Amino acid sequence: MDKFGFDNPYTPSQAHAPTPQLHNELLGDCMNILARETVAEMLPLHSGSTIIDVACGTGAGTAALVAQIKDATNLSIKGVEWNEEMLATYAQKAKDNSWPAEAIHQDVQKLSIADDTFSHAIGTAVLSALPRDAVPALREVYRTLKPGGVAVFNSWAHVPNMEPIRTASRLTRPQGSPLPRDKMKKWEDHNFLRRIFKQSGFEDNRIAILKREIVVTTTGVDRYAGLLWSFLGGSSTAGWLAADGEKWEEAVAIVKEELVKSDGYRELEGGKMQLKFVANVIVARK
Numbered sequence: 001m002d003k004f005g006f007d008n009p010y011t012p013s014q015a016h017a018p019t020p021q022l023h024n025e026l027l028g029d030c031m032n033i034l035a036r037e038t039v040a041e042m043l044p045l046h047s048g049s050t051i052i053d054v055a056c057g058t059g060a061g062t063a064a065l066v067a068q069i070k071d072a073t074n075l076s077i078k079g080v081e082w083n084e085e086m087l088a089t090y091a092q093k094a095k096d097n098s099w100p101a102e103a104i105h106q107d108v109q110k111l112s113i114a115d116d117t118f119s120h121a122i123g124t125a126v127l128s129a130l131p132r133d134a135v136p137a138l139r140e141v142y143r144t145l146k147p148g149g150v151a152v153f154n155s156w157a158h159v160p161n162m163e164p165i166r167t168a169s170r171l172t173r174p175q176g177s178p179l180p181r182d183k184m185k186k187w188e189d190h191n192f193l194r195r196i197f198k199q200s201g202f203e204d205n206r207i208a209i210l211k212r213e214i215v216v217t218t219t220g221v222d223r224y225a226g227l228l229w230s231f232l233g234g235s236s237t238a239g240w241l242a243a244d245g246e247k248w249e250e251a252v253a254i255v256k257e258e259l260v261k262s263d264g265y266r267e268l269e270g271g272k273m274q275l276k277f278v279a280n281v282i283v284a285r286k
């Protein structure tokens with residue numbers, strides 16, 4: 001079974017296997033800019049601030065925060081993550097860059113941290129990765145924030161790369177073939193976001209949802225289109241179709257054409273390109 005849960009053994013020979021290196025190439029500086037735009041909403045920080053980086057991964061949120069603070073020595077950051085490998089990278093980065101941060105191996109849905117501990121919580125690129133629409137984790141965030149404490153989280157309000165995949169699928173496959181589903185769609189919706197924060201304890205009038213443009217520099221459009229089709233082309237409920245190998249070039253050309261048409265697309269010197277994403281930044285106060 002593949003990572004999308006499909007039992008279809010066929011993959012076109014042209015498809016790139018999804019390695020972490022290729023994912024990083026596709027993402028470019030996207031996750032770092034997203035983190036930077038999100039933590040900007042909790043600045044300025046007073047000396048002595050205590051911060052939890054929720055599902056910190058390898059530390060994009062902590063890095064973005066520390067980079068925007070003149071003197072971070074009076075901060076105390078706890079990066080919480082359940083993936084040991086990622087947490088080890090976080091701990092190493094904390095050491096190498098003298099972050100005032102401690103790496104904690106825990107499920108963020110069951111924190112062994114006292115009530116009213118933190119002045120701030122960061123959660124970048126995590127909401128859609130957390131079980132049960134993130135509500136159990138956000139309840140823990142609410143519980144461990146001090147009264148008046150601020151949580152900043154994000155989700156995508158618009159990504160320029162899903163419609164090209166759906167268009168290529170529609171135009172190269174038999175009519176009625178299932179389309180790759182945009183599983184992130186609900187995370188665009190402000191009402192949905194407000195609801196999960198309210199279910200987690202935050203009061204409606206203490207929740208603000210902002211939009212921020214994230215202009216991403218990534219690999220050249222030809223390569224990007226090939227990688228994107230490789231990673232998402234087979235992600236409908238039908239998986240890859242037998243004819244997808246023969247239609248490979250046609251599909252990748254459509255993905256490219258649609259990307260080039262997307263709002264904010266720019267070709268850069270040196271064979272790279274820019275794409276425009278839009279993020280929701282949620283700022284919730286206890």
Ligand SMILES: C[S@@+](CC[C@H](N)C(=O)[O-])C[C@H]1O[C@@H](n2cnc3c(N)ncnc32)[C@H](O)[C@@H]1O
Pocket residue numbers: 031035054055056057058059060061080081082083086106107108109123124125126129130131
């Ligand atoms: C897309 S990554 C984002 C990581 C990081 N915040 C960043 O911006 O690079 C989502 C992270 O959530 C972590 N995660 C998901 N569920 C978790 C849980 N219940 N407890 C702790 N970490 C969790 C994953 O292991 C992964 O590192």
